[in-house]
Amino acid sequence: GAGVSQSPSNKVTEKGKDVELRCDPISGHTALYWYRQSLGQGLEFLIYFQGNSAPDKSGLPSDRFSAERTGGSVSTLTIQRTQQEDSAVYLCASSLGLAGVSEQYFGPGTRLTVT
Amino acid sequence: GENVEQHPSTLSVQEGDSAVIKCTYSDSASNYFPWYKQELGKRPQLIIDIRSNVGEKKDQRIAVTLNKTAKHFSLHITETQPEDSAVYFCAALYTGTASKLTFGTGTRLQVTL
Numbered sequence: 001g002a003g004v005s006q007s008p009s010n011k012v013t014e015k016g017k018d019v020e021l022r023c024d025p026i027s028g029h030t031a032l033y034w035y036r037q038s039l040g041q042g043l044e045f046l047i048y049f050q051g052n053s054a055p056d057k058s059g060l061p062s063d064r065f066s067a068e069r070t071g072g073s074v075s076t077l078t079i080q081r082t083q084q085e086d087s088a089v090y091l092c093a094s095s096l097g098l099a100g101v102s103e104q105y106f107g108p109g110t111r112l113t114v115t
Numbered sequence: 116g117e118n119v120e121q122h123p124s125t126l127s128v129q130e131g132d133s134a135v136i137k138c139t140y141s142d143s144a145s146n147y148f149p150w151y152k153q154e155l156g157k158r159p160q161l162i163i164d165i166r167s168n169v170g171e172k173k174d175q176r177i178a179v180t181l182n183k184t185a186k187h188f189s190l191h192i193t194e195t196q197p198e199d200s201a202v203y204f205c206a207a208l209y210t211g212t213a214s215k216l217t218f219g220t221g222t223r224l225q226v227t228l
Contacts, residue, residue, distance in 0.1 A: 041220060100166075108158050
C-alpha cells in the first residue's frame with residue numbers, strides 16, 4: 001500500500017515568510033510524528049499526535065512553530081516568520097500505535113531552504 | 116529527558132570486514148532501542164530493534180546488543196557490503212513521555228571495495 005507522503009518535496013522561501021508543510025500518514029496509523037533533520041545532524045523530535053491531539057509539543061523550537069492534525073489523518077506543520085536557521089529537512093513519520101509498540105514509517109521529507 | 120550519544124560519527128571499513136556503532140543513553144527507564152538506516156537522499160528505515168528485556172538480537176548480518184547496567188547499546192554489521200554504506204541512527208524511547216524517540220546524531224558508514 002501507499003507509504004507516508006509529504007509535500008512539497010522542496011520549498012525555498014524568503015526570510016520572514018510563513019510556510020506550511022503537509023504530511024499524509026499511512027491509512028489507519030493513529031500516531032504521527034514530526035522531526036527536523038539539519039545537515040549532518042540527527043533527527044530532532046518536534047511534536048507527535050495520537051489521533052488529533054498532541055500530547056507532547058516539547059520539541060517545538062519556538063512559538064513560530066505550530067502543527068495540527070485533522071480527522072486523525074493529514075497533518076500540517078506551520079512555521080511563521082521563517083528564519084535562516086529553520087532551513088532543514090522536515091520528516092514526518094506515522095505508526096499504527098505508539099513508539100515502542102509499532103514501527104515508525106518515515107516519509108521522504110520536505111527540504112526547506114530559507115534565503 | 117533522554118539524551119543519546121552515538122559514536123563514531125564516521126566509519127570506513129573494507130568490504131567483508133565488520134562494523135560496530137555504539138550508543139549510550141541517559142535515562143535508565145528507557146526500554147526500546149531501534150536502529151535506522153538512511154541511504155543518501157532517502158528516508159530513514161528501521162533495520163533492527165531491541166527491548167530492554169533482551170540482551171542481544173540478530174537478523175542475518177546485523178546484530179544489536181544492549182547493556183542495561185552501562186546504559187549502552189551497539190549495532191554490529193558483519194561481512195559488510197557496499198550496499199551497507201549509509202547513515203545509521205540509534206534511538207531510545209523515553210518512557211517519561213510515553214512515545215518520544217530520542218535519536219543519536221548518526222554514523223556515516225562507508226564500505227570500500
